[in-house]
Amino acid sequence: MSISMFSMFFNTLWKRVYSEMLLWKHFWVDIATQLSVLVSCCSASFSEIFSYTACRQLSQMFLAIIFFHSSEYVLAITIHGKSNVTLRSLLISQNYLLAIVFSLLEYFLEILIFPWLKEYWWISNLGLTMVLIGEIIRKMAIITAGQSFTHLIKVNHEEHHKLITHGVYRFVRHPGYLGFFIWSVGTQIMLCNPISTIAFVVVVWHFFAKRIPYEEYFLRRFFGSQYEEYAHQVPSGVPFVK
């Protein structure tokens, strides 16, 4: 093989290697650019998720939930005795858990995509106030009704079940439900969650609009004209429910 053939061979080989290297260089530059975009997105996301706003709003939410459920359980045990109370008194159902998970998903998505939405502190503080007011109304109802307040609706009249018309029951017939309604919608306003706020209003209202006539059917059977007169004078407390 002559020298000129060798040099032609190496020339062609080098050109191929060089063009391959150029291709790989573009490939690695592309990868590096995409990685740096991903890293900056992640660090932006981390800074939003661990921002003062998110930490404060989420910790308020978790504290509200933990306090609400544990105090329901403790009050039920105090009033009815440990042997008459089950874990159902924690009031944590599958649908309720789904609603909370949905609302947290909404929160995380919005704080990543529209972080400014969570900065309306007057709205968040209004929600916090609703959580506190709802909690107070509900606990006043439980303490006032005492043994008459059971988490499951009574369908048989028991001796200790007295008609309660004093205290918060003087102003509304269902202060426990009104308190929960305000509390649950308040949690979503506190998180500045527009979709979950509307969803909670609709779902919780619908739940009580069905539950109240059912509960009152038995109260009318237990207390007859006494309940009739009470219902005639005092509003239900849940908006648009007679």
Ligand SMILES: C[S@@+](CC[C@H](N)C(=O)[O-])C[C@H]1O[C@@H](n2cnc3c(N)ncnc32)[C@H](O)[C@@H]1O
């Ligand atoms: C979960 S508690 C809710 C009580 C009431 N609806 C409220 O929102 O405050 C349900 C139980 O309370 C009883 N109850 C509701 N109103 C009552 C009243 N005014 N007096 C006595 N018992 C009542 C019902 O019979 C039912 O068993």
